[in-house]
Amino acid sequence: xxxxxxxxxxxxxxxxTPLDGKTLRFYCCGPTVYGPAHIGNFRTFVAQxxxxxTLEMGGLPTLHVRNLxxxxxxxxxxxxxxxxSLADFTRYWTGKFHADCTALNLLPPHVEPSAVTHIPHxxxxxxxxxxxxxxxxxxxxxxxxxxxxxxxxxxxxxxxDRELRLxxxxxxxxxxxxxxxKDSLADFALWKARKPEDGENFWPSPWGEGRPGWHLxxxxxxxxxxxxxxxxxxxxxxxxxxxxxxxxxxSCCATHGKFAHHWFHVTHLMVDGGKMSKSLGNLYTLEDLQxxxxxxxxxxxxxxxxYYSAPLNFTFHSLDAARQALQKLAKxxxxxxxxxxxxTLIPGPFQEAWDTLNSDLNVPGALGAIFATIxxxxxxxxxxxxxxxxxxxxxxxxxxxxxxxxxxxxxxxIPAEIIxxxxxxxxxxxxxxxxxxxxARKELDAAGWVIKDSKDSYQVVKK
RNA sequence: GGCGGGGUAGCAAAGUGGUAAUGCACUGGUCUGCAAAACCGGUAUGCGCGGGUUCAAUUCCCGCCCCCGCCUCCA
Numbered sequence: 001x002x003x004x005x006x007x008x009x010x011x012x013x014x015x016x017t018p019l020d021g022k023t024l025r026f027y028c029c030g031p032t033v034y035g036p037a038h039i040g041n042f043r044t045f046v047a048q049x050x051x052x053x054t055l056e057m058g059g060l061p062t063l064h065v066r067n068l069x070x071x072x073x074x075x076x077x078x079x080x081x082x083x084x085s086l087a088d089f090t091r092y093w094t095g096k097f098h099a100d101c102t103a104l105n106l107l108p109p110h111v112e113p114s115a116v117t118h119i120p121h122x123x124x125x126x127x128x129x130x131x132x133x134x135x136x137x138x139x140x141x142x143x144x145x146x147x148x149x150x151x152x153x154x155x156x157x158x159x160x161d162r163e164l165r166l167x168x169x170x171x172x173x174x175x176x177x178x179x180x181x182k183d184s185l186a187d188f189a190l191w192k193a194r195k196p197e198d199g200e201n202f203w204p205s206p207w208g209e210g211r212p213g214w215h216l217x218x219x220x221x222x223x224x225x226x227x228x229x230x231x232x233x234x235x236x237x238x239x240x241x242x243x244x245x246x247x248x249x250x251s252c253c254a255t256h257g258k259f260a261h262h263w264f265h266v267t268h269l270m271v272d273g274g275k276m277s278k279s280l281g282n283l284y285t286l287e288d289l290q291x292x293x294x295x296x297x298x299x300x301x302x303x304x305x306x307y308y309s310a311p312l313n314f315t316f317h318s319l320d321a322a323r324q325a326l327q328k329l330a331k332x333x334x335x336x337x338x339x340x341x342x343x344t345l346i347p348g349p350f351q352e353a354w355d356t357l358n359s360d361l362n363v364p365g366a367l368g369a370i371f372a373t374i375x376x377x378x379x380x381x382x383x384x385x386x387x388x389x390x391x392x393x394x395x396x397x398x399x400x401x402x403x404x405x406x407x408x409x410x411x412x413x414i415p416a417e418i419i420x421x422x423x424x425x426x427x428x429x430x431x432x433x434x435x436x437x438x439x440a441r442k443e444l445d446a447a448g449w450v451i452k453d454s455k456d457s458y459q460v461v462k463k
Numbered sequence: 464g465g466c467g468g469g470g471u472a473g474c475a476a477a478g479u480g481g482u483a484a485u486g487c488a489c490u491g492g493u494c495u496g497c498a499a500a501a502c503c504g505g506u507a508u509g510c511g512c513g514g515g516u517u518c519a520a521u522u523c524c525c526g527c528c529c530c531c532g533c534c535u536c537c538a
Contacts, residue, residue, distance in 0.1 A: 045538075241466090241533060267531090268468095331501090366477095368484045370485085429496085434496055455494090
């Protein structure tokens with residue numbers, strides 16, 4: 001079954017079949033490594049991860065390329081502020097990013113190229129664009145892409161000429177713009193001439209020392225690892241314009257290919273019903289949430305629990321709900337029994353959930369179908385074979401969604417006095433000495449332990 | 464203003480031209496000395512508002528209101 005995915009460019013759902021007939025090749029715009037990524041960033045990366053997992057579980061191999069932006073205004077500025085070299089600074093934040101990705105159970109991309117290590121590729125591309133008349137140099141040694149040279153510009157974002165011309169008018173009227181200003185405000189930098197504030201961060205080029213423009217890196221790296229034509233390009237909705245629009249323009253003008261054939265954009269995460277921002281104090285990192293006692297798996301659950309194309313409202317209540325939902329999945333898996341475990345993962349009784357997932361990555365619909373199946377499946381009534389199928393189907397879906405269900409509460413050391421207290425309470429209970437039993441239970445509670453009684457035994461667990 | 468995404472129960476969130484999945488919360492029951500835990504149930508006459516089409520609309524059409532994002536380097 002082929003995954004049906006909405007395409008931003010054609011604005012319609014389209015079945016994904018690999019251009020080369022074998023491997024689905026896709027590019028994702030990665031993070032700018034100048035600080036900790038927040039959960040909004042991760043909504044996009046997690047959605048891309050579900051995308052990849054869905055393809056692979058469906059039997060289609062992928063080639064996943066995601067870049068690291070390790071040179072731009074922000075990385076240069078903040079590395080200087082931190083008194084570090086750009087390389088040291090971005091290495092640190094790249095490490096943090098990778099740790100978060102691992103915690104969130106994101107499959108590492110097959111290729112993770114960085115802008116700094118692909119300067120020659122970018123320079124070559126600029127040379128081609130200049131040679132073909134799509135780019136021009138300015139007096140200071142910068143190079144700009146000439147937007148008016150690409151007729152299709154604006155097709156992805158559906159921006160009309162009016163908006164683009166608006167920029168041009170402003171440019172011609174600007175009195176404070178420097179003497180090297182570009183022809184049109186819509187034109188964007190491919191190569192930025194070295195400036196004093198860049199410090200040590202400059203590279204040689206045919207146009208003099210400088211550094212590459214932001215938009216170009218993705219085009220150059222996609223070309224290097226995926227070729228002139230590839231299947232899917234993905235990123236947050238905010239990148240549609242100008243970033244992806246510019247990528248299309250550069251790439252189509254520098255090659256003979258069509259660049260990405262399908263565009264997959266993930267809508268932004270909202271927090272408490274509004275935009276996430278530092279000033280509102282509602283910008284969270286994974287670390288922030290872990291400090292509050294939430295697991296990465298719970299965060300991942302929340303991030304995938306909304307349709308990728310619709311706004312998702314993040315709240316702490318939704319994290320609590322995610323915790324319970326994961327527990328419910330874990331309980332079901334456990335109730336199937338150890339004998340149900342097997343290595344064959346097929347959707348089986350969870351076929352409806354799998355179909356739903358393949359329908360434009362409808363994760364909330366798929367989760368609903370998973371729970372619906374669970375609710376009508378009574379583990380105790382299943383034959384050994386049925387239990388195995390249920391286990392297989394559940395784990396097939398969990399793998400496709402990248403959800404790790406909570407492990408059995410690992411054996412925590414229970415202090416001797418707690419064991420003694422619990423035992424005393426149990427004996428009091430057996431002796432029907434209710435007051436004494438209740439006192440013991442209260443003491444345990446105060447100490448952070450809770451009693452779970454069953455017919456003829458009990459359990460003490462940490463609160 | 465232009466473009467795009469939304470407005471469904473207390474919260475979150477699917478879905479459909481024929482009468483609303485699912486998770487949380489809430490609530491009833493079983494169990495319990497009472498609880499907790501566990502298990503079994505229940506809970507939207509209604510899908511932003513107003514019109515229209517239709518035997519039938521939350522689902523299609525028209526108008527309006529509100530929220531979010533983008534409109535030059537923010538996932």
